[in-house]
Amino acid sequence: MKNKTVVRSMDILNLFIEHAELTFQEIIELSHIPKTSVYRMLISLEEMGFLEKGDDSKYRLGLLFLTYGNLVSTRLDLRQIAYPIMQSLHKELKEAINLIIRQGEEAMYIEKIDHYQKVRLYTAIGRKSPLYAGACSRVLLSFLQEDEIESYVENIQLESFAIGTITEKGKLLESIKNARENGYTISHSELENHTSAIAAPIFNCKGEVVAGISIAGIEVNYQDENVARFAEKAIYAANEISRKLGYQITSAD
Known part of the structure; x- marks a missing residue:
């Protein structure tokens, strides 16, 4: 009673x-x-x-x-919230699904599901990569505040990891601009040759980018109509996780 x-x-x-x-x-x-x-x-x-x-x-x-x-905000377990959404996405697409967070000027993979992905990729739980390299890392950079982006790009030294790594600051800024306009990032052979990824940002209740979710696999699968399809799926999954973190999704998101 x-x-x-x-x-x-x-x-x-x-x-x-x-x-x-x-x-x-x-x-x-x-x-x-x-x-x-x-x-x-x-x-x-x-x-x-x-x-x-x-x-x-x-x-x-x-x-x-x-x-x-x-x-409540600090005790929410990002991995616990994201995992079932990642599982569903992986089961549907049969591509590797990654969850990453920012650590300083690097991104760190904190969860990965790749049961159906037969090709071993660069990504692994605990592995790190610079914020400018790869879709999953760059999605964190792309949705920071503009002054943070400017400071990062101005001070970073771009190094090559694979045949597609962005090594020119002009191209990096262009990629960031496209990501902010489209709501996702895409990469081809940036961290490992012949692999691709599409990632979307995850926001907390304050509207701050706190993580990213990516769909990754062999490059041949990330062409033509699959780009739009994977991008839509990544954005939807990211929005679902963001919503559970308290972020208010608007019609423009």
């Missing part, structure tokens, strides 16, 4: 999902809770830090919610 006071307190707190601030009278009208009960609960919620009352006599969510929000 639900505790009536707790339920009513939650009803009051839930009003602030759609309202940034409310007066005492507005809370009564919106909650349909008796005046005396609202008064008692507001005092308790304010004392505990769930609500705060401003000099204008309006109530707002207290700073305690920032603490709870940060705890």
